[in-house]
Amino acid sequence: xxxxxxxxxxxxxxxxxxxxxxxxxxxxxxxxxxxxxxxxxxxxxxxxxxxxxxxxxxxxxxxxxxxxxxxxxxxxxxxxxxxxxxxxxxxxxxxxxxxxxxxxxxxxxxxxxxxxxxxxxxxxxxxxxxxxxxxxxxxxxxxxxxxxxxxxxxxxxxxxxxxxxxxxxxxxxxxxxxxxxxxxxxxxxxxxxxxxxxxxxxxxxxxxxxxxxxxxxxxxxxxxxxxxxxxxxxxxxxxxxxxxxxxxxxxxxxxxxxxxxxxxxxxxxxxxxxxxxxxxxxxxxxxxxxxxxxxxxxxxxxxxxxxxxxxxxxxxxxxxxxxxxxxxxxxxxxxxxxxxxxxxxxxxxxxxxxxxxxxxxxxxxxxxxxxxxxxxxxxxxxxxxxxxxxxxxxxxxxxxxxxxxxxxxxxxxxxxxxxxxxxxxxxxxxxxxxxxxxxxxxxxxxxxxxxxxxxxxxxxxxxxxxxxxxxxxxxxxxxxxxxxxxxxxxxxxxxxxxxxxxxxxxxxxxxxxxxxxxxxxxxxxxxxxxxxxxxxxxxxxxxxxxxxxxxxxxxxxxxxxxxxxxxxxxxxxxxxxxxxxxxxxxxxxxxxxxxxxxxxxxxxxxxxxxxxxxx
Numbered sequence: 001x002x003x004x005x006x007x008x009x010x011x012x013x014x015x016x017x018x019x020x021x022x023x024x025x026x027x028x029x030x031x032x033x034x035x036x037x038x039x040x041x042x043x044x045x046x047x048x049x050x051x052x053x054x055x056x057x058x059x060x061x062x063x064x065x066x067x068x069x070x071x072x073x074x075x076x077x078x079x080x081x082x083x084x085x086x087x088x089x090x091x092x093x094x095x096x097x098x099x100x101x102x103x104x105x106x107x108x109x110x111x112x113x114x115x116x117x118x119x120x121x122x123x124x125x126x127x128x129x130x131x132x133x134x135x136x137x138x139x140x141x142x143x144x145x146x147x148x149x150x151x152x153x154x155x156x157x158x159x160x161x162x163x164x165x166x167x168x169x170x171x172x173x174x175x176x177x178x179x180x181x182x183x184x185x186x187x188x189x190x191x192x193x194x195x196x197x198x199x200x201x202x203x204x205x206x207x208x209x210x211x212x213x214x215x216x217x218x219x220x221x222x223x224x225x226x227x228x229x230x231x232x233x234x235x236x237x238x239x240x241x242x243x244x245x246x247x248x249x250x251x252x253x254x255x256x257x258x259x260x261x262x263x264x265x266x267x268x269x270x271x272x273x274x275x276x277x278x279x280x281x282x283x284x285x286x287x288x289x290x291x292x293x294x295x296x297x298x299x300x301x302x303x304x305x306x307x308x309x310x311x312x313x314x315x316x317x318x319x320x321x322x323x324x325x326x327x328x329x330x331x332x333x334x335x336x337x338x339x340x341x342x343x344x345x346x347x348x349x350x351x352x353x354x355x356x357x358x359x360x361x362x363x364x365x366x367x368x369x370x371x372x373x374x375x376x377x378x379x380x381x382x383x384x385x386x387x388x389x390x391x392x393x394x395x396x397x398x399x400x401x402x403x404x405x406x407x408x409x410x411x412x413x414x415x416x417x418x419x420x421x422x423x424x425x426x427x428x429x430x431x432x433x434x435x436x437x438x439x440x441x442x443x444x445x446x447x448x449x450x451x452x453x454x455x456x457x458x459x460x461x462x463x464x465x466x467x468x469x470x471x472x473x474x475x476x477x478x479x480x481x482x483x484x485x486x487x488x489x490x491x492x493x494x495x496x497x498x499x500x501x502x503x504x505x506x507x508x509x510x511x512x513x514x515x516x517x518x519x520x521x522x523x524x525x526x527x528x529x530x531x532x533x534x535x536x537x538x539x540x541x542x543x544x545x546x547x548x549x550x551x552x553x554x555x556x557x558x559x560x561x562x563x564x565x566x567x568x569x570x571x572x573x574x575x576x577x578x579x580x581x582x583x584x585x586x587x588x589x590x591x592x593x594x595x596x597x598x599x600x601x602x603x604x605x606x607x608x609x610x611x612x613x614x615x
Contacts, residue, residue: 137210138167145219156191165193170219188259196244235281240421243272249342253278257347260492264510264555269350271415276422277325279392280384283442290426294366296448303366307426314357317409320542321432322514322553323439324349326462326482330596336588339596346490351553354430355413360405368448373398377452380429381445393455394438396431407432432551433516435482437462467592485516487584488600489524489576496605502612506561513554515578520550523577528570529563547579566609575602
């Protein structure tokens with residue numbers, strides 16, 4: 001059985017499909033009072049409290065239930081809504097008012113009887129629809145057209161229609177994207193499966209939402225169309241499974257970043273959404289045989305430690321630290337002139353809580369005092385190997401390690417659990433503020449040496465050059481290896497090319513910022529008029545860290561006015577300033593380099609602002 005809802009009711013209730021936590025509206029408050037409350041609280045806990053998105057207030061999962069309640073109690077609705085217009089129906093919803101007015105007027109009118117009626121209605125529907133919703137949603141339905149994965153993939157834009165899949169079902173959600181301010185979220189799954197996004201939110205697993213989804217059913221997709229075809233003879237065949245939400249830059253080796261709008265959902269990046277950077281096949285490591293060797297070049301025999309030794313003999317250290325790939329935002333540099341490397345967008349960066357042992361304690365156990373090795377290097381070697389047998393390796397100068405010696409750790413945990421294989425199980429280096437390439441995964445060997453690592457990725461990669469150096473005249477030996485990162489920031493929401501609500505006067509902008517060497521972010525500036533005027537964003541930072549020893553990223557958010565004469569489109573710009581007053585350069589041309597590393601110009605996106613008369 002599928003609930004019968006009017007098109008209007010259905011369009012309203014669809015708002016919970018991908019991210020129900022975006023649909024929260026405080027009962028009885030006006031737009032202005034809600035915005036004031038939001039700004040004053042500074043709440044950054046994603047999925048809780050009142051939130052603003054792209055010029056409109058967003059609502060709670062109760063909106064879907066309110067649509068059902070509205071379906072049976074239309075007599076309590078008056079012709080007004082949050083913004084106080086005299087219209088009803090779809091126009092109310094598109095203009096951002098939703099059914100806040102319905103809840104305010106309707107519940108005040110019906111009082112306890114209305115709430116009791118809602119409870120009775122929910123209870124009766126629970127028994128009637130539970131089995132049908134669970135069994136039927138996504139199942140193969142006879143008589144409907146059968147589509148291929150390519151058919152679905154061709155419908156991922158508003159122009160061609162927006163299709164998504166769930167199990168064997170194909171659904172056309174174009175109307176939802178057109179009508180609802182939260183439609184940008186569903187575009188993340190456009191042309192693909194809803195399942196990985198739904199798995200992020202347990203609140204999706206309800207019969208009401210399943211029933212609403214089935215109301216948009218247009219066909220079937222055979223399960224065989226969704227199977228992964230991995231070459232079993234490939235050295236990458238034993239790589240771990242990954243979240244389908246990640247967007248690969250390459251599959252062998254696997255390198256991928258999460259969708260930009262998901263980066264700012266939580267201060268700590270969920271492990272499954274943490275960007276993945278692999279240079280070689282992921283090794284299968286056994287805890288029974290794993291040993292970490294620590295020593296010095298040409299001296300006494302190194303010590304050998306198991307993971308159990310590390311956990312038993314040394315105090316645990318936890319630290320929140322971001323990791324950023326040297327090639328983050330490389331695609332922007334490629335637009336100016338082709339560069340060699342993975343075509344990363346701006347999400348090759350993530351933030352996690354790492355747990356392990358201090359490198360300082362391990363070196364002390366091996367009888368190594370770094371004060372005796374000034375001018376030397378700490379070399380790290382991993383267990384990942386190429387076809388010729390060479391392992392991945394990197395090194396960090398002792399002088400840098402000394403400045404942060406109590407914060408460099410050998411991590412065996414990520415976000416409170418054992419490291420996953422993609423992120424270095426069973427042990428990895430976490431050197432906060434240092435480029436990701438030096439945070440060696442699957443580390444099993446540490447050596448203090450007068451020379452930096454001889455690894456290809458240390459000597460002949462991850463170095464910077466001026467824009468006049470190209471592959472015909474490059475000399476890697478003359479350039480220093482990248483270590484600490486420059487200041488950087490990027491806009492995560494709205495997405496580049498997205499469309500705001502008609503006649504929007506302001507936009508909510510969200511993003512991240514970070515800098516290397518422990519330099520915290522002191523300001524993020526936002527402009528919507530080409531840099532003529534700037535607005536400061538509100539910053540969300542790790543409270544346990546200081547501006548001069550900050551290893552975590554900074555999340556930021558701002559409500560910014562749009563230009564009065566925008567002509568239907570606008571460019572949003574962000575730039576960050578760190579605690580040493582380093583600021584991002586305004587363009588990429590002056591920092592272009594042949595490997596596309598350290599891309600940190602002002603981040604720019606374009607948005608469309610349609611007129612109500614043409615929307």
